[in-house]
Amino acid sequence: MASQEILREEPSRASFINDPKVRSLVFQAVVVVVLGALVWWIVQNTIDNLQRLHIASGFGFLRGRAGFDISDSAIAYTSDSTYGRAIVVGFINTLIVAAAGIVTATIIGFIVGVGRLSRNWLIRKICMVYVEVFRNIPPLLVIFFWYSGVLSVLPAPRDSYHLPFGSFLNQRGFYFPRAMWGEGSWLILVAFLVGIAMAWFVARKAHQRQMATGQQFPVFWTSLALVVGLPVLAYALSGFPLSFDFPKQSTFNLTGGFQVKPEFLSLYLALSCYTAAFIAEIVRAGIMGVSKGQTEAAGALGVRPGSILRLVVVPQAMRIVIPPLTSQYLNLTKNSSLAIAIGYPDLTATAGTVLNQTGQAIECVLIMMVVYLVLSLVTSAVMNVVNARMALVER
Amino acid sequence: MKHIAIGILGAAALGLTATAASAGTLDTVKQKGFIQCGVSTGLAGFSAPDDKGDWQGIDADFCRAVAGAVFGDGTKVKFTPLSAKERFTALQSGEVDILSRNTTWTINRDTALGLNFIGVTYYDGQGFMINAKKLPGVNSALQLSGAAVCVQSGTTTELNLADYFKSNKMEYNPVVFEKLEEVNAAYDAGRCDVYTTDQSGLYGIRLTLGAPADHVVLPEIISKEPLGPAVRQGDDQWYHIVKWTYFALLQAEELGITKANVEEMKTSDNPEIKRVLGQEADTKIGTDLGVSNDWVVNIVKAVGNYGEMFERNVGSGSPLKIARGINALWTKGGLQYAPPIR
Secondary structure, three states, X not given: OHHHHHHHHHHHHOOHXXXXXXHHHHHHXXXXXXXXXXXXXXXXXXXXXXXXXXXXXXXXXXXXXXXXXXXXXXXXXXXXXXXXXXXXXXXXXXXXXXXXXXXXXXXXXXXXXXXXXXXXXXXXXXXHHHHHHHHOOOHHHHHXXXXXXXXXXXXXXXXXXXXXXXXXXXXXXXXXXXXXEOOOOHHHHHHHHHHHHHHHHHHHHHHHXXXXXXXXXXXXXXXHHHHHHHHHHHHHHOOOOEEEEOOEEOOOOEEOOEEEOHHHHHHHHHHXXXXXXXXXXXXXXXXXXXXXXXXXXXXXXXXXXXXXXXXXXXXXXXXXXXHHHHHHHHHHHHHHHHHXXXXXXXXXXXXXHHHHHHOOHHHHHHHHHHHHHHHHHHHHHHHHHHHHHXXXXXX | XXXXXXXXXXXXXXXXXXXXXXXXXXXXXXXXXXXXXXXXXXXXXXXXXXXXXXXXXXXXHHHHHHHHHHHOOOOXXXXXXXXXXXXXXXXXXOOOOEEOOOOEOOHHHHHXXXXXXXXXXXXXXXXXXXXXXXXXXXXXXXXXXXXXXXXXXXXXXXXXXXXXXXXOOOOEEEEEEOOHHHHHHHHHHXXXXXXXXXXXXXXXXXXXXXOHXXXXXXXXXXXXXXXXXXXXXXXXXXHHHHHHHHHHHHXXXXXXXXXXXXXXXXXXXXXXXXXXXXXXXOOOHHHHHOOOOOHHHHHHHHHOOHHHHHHHHOOOOOOOOOOOHHHOEHHHOOOEXXXXXX
16 A cells, blocks of 8 residues: 555656656647647648649539439439439448348358358358358459359340249349339338237237246247238238339330349349358357357257257357458448449449549548448447347346 | 549649649659650550550650650650549649540630640540441431440540430430440440440440441531640640640641651741741740750651641541541641641
């Protein structure tokens, strides 16, 4: 105790130059001031240079008429829309391909990851080859593989492959009938939502009952009946309001129906396959991280192998899996900017076009950087919440 | 991705260059001993590397002409291939000294981008190309409603395309790529029905396709595309050198000065020829411009006159076989006209 008191009092006796607290404060202040000055100098210098070179600056250009068209747009967009809207269109396209890619990559990744631990030699080896192939090829090449190697060798629109349900596959993409919802179809949506809500409620009750009495309830089949059956019932009751717009042959392309363009398809497939290889390894590591005693204990209690995986191994593995999974989701989102190589109008592509049409490079690059940063931060925030919940359940 | 890298580099360059008056481009160029010339990534007739890796074409030759004026040696040029998206940033940030890359002169580029176009080295217009074998019966651009159209992003072509289909109330499906090679590959693979770019470009691209004979260029020209070299704003001396190099090329053709006869023309009795070639006593035309007085001789020795440059790269001496048309001299009914060198 005594020695501690001496240590605590010593600084106050010495000159404040030797006080570590004061020192650290001073040094931090100096660093902040220097950094601030540096940033200010760069910004000021940039503005001066832009003015000297007579290059327009500022964000006013975002309100100007874009004048170019974008092939894939989830929101209303024409060449009369603004540059700002063009960037938003690109941003939404990035979100779509990233979200679709994340879902698919996770599904493939989990299947392959579990497959690598399978007792079946063939499944194990197939999954290993998948991981080693896709993990070791740059994502850009995987995109080109799908775009130039697979999708562009499909037949021309006139000789499309006819697939079931009136859908077509050709080098312009995948066409399938578009559902045309007639009057009263809102009832189906409501029924669907009610079905989901009821299924969730049933699952909760069944879980509570099992916890209390040990009796099981066929949750899966009941839920399926609710989620599928209710909308079908509503469909019949509202007088079958659904019709389909089938793709048809016209002079140049197939018209009508819904078209998924090859640019989107190849980017989506490439990102999914590529990231799935990494996710598979993460899942494998997660499962292997759960001690073998857990499986054996569950087996000794008579739990079936499927249930062991679902109820004992996976929940514990998730704690190991989720943090690196977040990194993979971020990687996938950022890799989606490779879309530019095959002409999918994502954020990088549309903002790049805006950059070129307006010449405002600094502003456009800044917008892209900020958007990707925010997107990544939001993704990791969401994953942190998921992670926190997983961890709590375990304790 | 590369354009972002250039964008960031450009931003960094703009942020970090000292605000104090930077040295003029002429001094910088003389100091480093060559001109950095921004060209396309490969467009036959304008700027494309040949089988030895040397850049050929009108745009490439124009930079050699400027090198001739500045150094008396047309080989002192280094080429930087740029995509449509990268080109302006590359010029703004000082990565290239001249942008000679089949670039359309527009008011926006002249005013808001900090560029100065020096003139029109090639008068062009936007056209459409289709595969006549796959689309028999299509002989006008007005029949293209519903087509998938391949186009390069960040070009005036992309904007004209949108305007043309809108004003004719036609639908289309844009298939947009950043690089010319990507557009070519997509069109050749049948990803789109129509290829649109400057008409001269279409003729050049047609030669590179798998079966050139199957493709036809439709007759419609939907826009004015005056293509010319550009330099940075705020450096009048360099702007004048590049601009007058272009005029000298025209003037040489008008006076019948060619690569072959330039030496004997020096002793011509015609006072105008003597003046242009810097043979007048006590002439200061060249030195006032910032180059030597025999600058026109050097230009013509480097690439010949404008007519020679045209015929060699896109005209009768090339596989493109494009007629002079409106690119003929004003004396022959064309638009190419140079103010007097005196």
